[in-house]
Amino acid sequence: SQTIHQWPATLVQPVGSPLSLECTVEGTSNPNLYWYRQAAGRGLQLLFYSVGIGQISSEVPQNLSASRPQDRQFILSSKKLLLSDSGFYLCAWSVIGPHRVANTEAFFGQGTRLTVV
Amino acid sequence: AQKVTQAQTEISVVEKEDVTLDCVYETRDTTYYLFWYKQPPSGELVFLIRRNSFDEQNEISGRYSWNFQKSTSSFNFTITASQVVDSAVYFCALSEVYNQGGKLIFGQGTELSVKP
Numbered sequence: 001s002q003t004i005h006q007w008p009a010t011l012v013q014p015v016g017s018p019l020s021l022e023c024t025v026e027g028t029s030n031p032n033l034y035w036y037r038q039a040a041g042r043g044l045q046l047l048f049y050s051v052g053i054g055q056i057s058s059e060v061p062q063n064l065s066a067s068r069p070q071d072r073q074f075i076l077s078s079k080k081l082l083l084s085d086s087g088f089y090l091c092a093w094s095v096i097g098p099h100r101v102a103n104t105e106a107f108f109g110q111g112t113r114l115t116v117v
Numbered sequence: 118a119q120k121v122t123q124a125q126t127e128i129s130v131v132e133k134e135d136v137t138l139d140c141v142y143e144t145r146d147t148t149y150y151l152f153w154y155k156q157p158p159s160g161e162l163v164f165l166i167r168r169n170s171f172d173e174q175n176e177i178s179g180r181y182s183w184n185f186q187k188s189t190s191s192f193n194f195t196i197t198a199s200q201v202v203d204s205a206v207y208f209c210a211l212s213e214v215y216n217q218g219g220k221l222i223f224g225q226g227t228e229l230s231v232k233p
Contacts, residue, residue: 032219042206044162044223059220088160094219105152106221108162 002027006091006109013116019064019078021112023091026072031093033074034106035066038088050074051096086116119144121211123224130199131232138194138227140209146170148214151185151192152221156206168192169214199231 006023013019025031035047046059048066056066063082067075074091094106120143130136142151153165166176168185176183180197196203206228210221 034220036223042228043225044208046220046222049220090160090162092162096219104219105164105167106219107164108154111160113160 002093002107004091004093004107004109006112008112009110010113011115013081013114015083015116016080019076019081019085019114021076021089021091021114023074023076023109024072025074025093028072028093028095030071031095032106033068033072034092034094035074035076036090036092036108038090038111040087044090048076081116083116086114088113119146119149119211119213119222121209121222121224123207123209123227125227126225127228127230129230129232132201133198134231135195135197136199136229136231138196138207138209138229140192140194140224142190142192142209142211144211144213146213150212150214152210152212153183153192153194154208154210154223156208156226158205162208165194196229199229201231201233204229204231 003026033050036044037047038044048056048058050056050068053068053071064078089112091109092106094104122141125139128136149170151168154162155165156162166183173185173187182195184193206226208226209224212221
């Protein structure tokens with residue numbers, strides 16, 4: 001069965017420090033991968049998605065970047081954190097059906113709660 | 118542009134009451150999928166249901182039921198005889214079938230509090 005691992009679970013970082021959050025998926029090949037952020041207002045904002053190794057699409061301009069060095073690994077990074085980067089970060093994966101039809105649900109990791117101080 | 122609106126920010130009910138969570142969506146596509154997720158206090162999003170735009174049959178799963186009405190662009194979620202364990206934030210989401218990447222667009226969520 002497929003599983004998704006995301007770490008760390010919680011992180012407290014000072015302003016201006018770098019960030020690296022990692023997400024890996026097991027039990028599937030060539031998944032679509034996503035990074036979402038949930039701020040205090042509860043809404044889920046899509047930050048990045050990837051349809052393949054080295055292919056990253058950014059949804060919103062920001063202080064963050066993403067990389068996909070391997071098929072089932074997705075990394076969220078920042079060179080210098082801002083206070084506004086605080087939030088709950090969720091990694092997710094899904095598969096695309098035949099003929100590139102996006103007909104499946106996304107499965108989420110357990111999230112990383114980031115507090116920038 | 119695609120958009121999902123969950124107008125109810127918070128709902129509080131007493132155990133055993135029925136409760137309906139509203140979801141209204143916007144999309145230009147004729148082919149799309151709708152989803153509901155549950156987020157308990159632990160934070161992980163739990164998938165509940167997927168519905169495609171060509172299937173307007175209502176679905177029931179135990180105490181949960183979903184009412185999809187294309188004419189009003191709504192996909193409402195009803196919990197019958199609510200229980201304390203139903204307390205969570207519930208998200209409605211939309212995916213346009215041929216969108217690049219299969220990305221989900223979420224509503225702002227409805228926080229449901231079920232009191233004993």
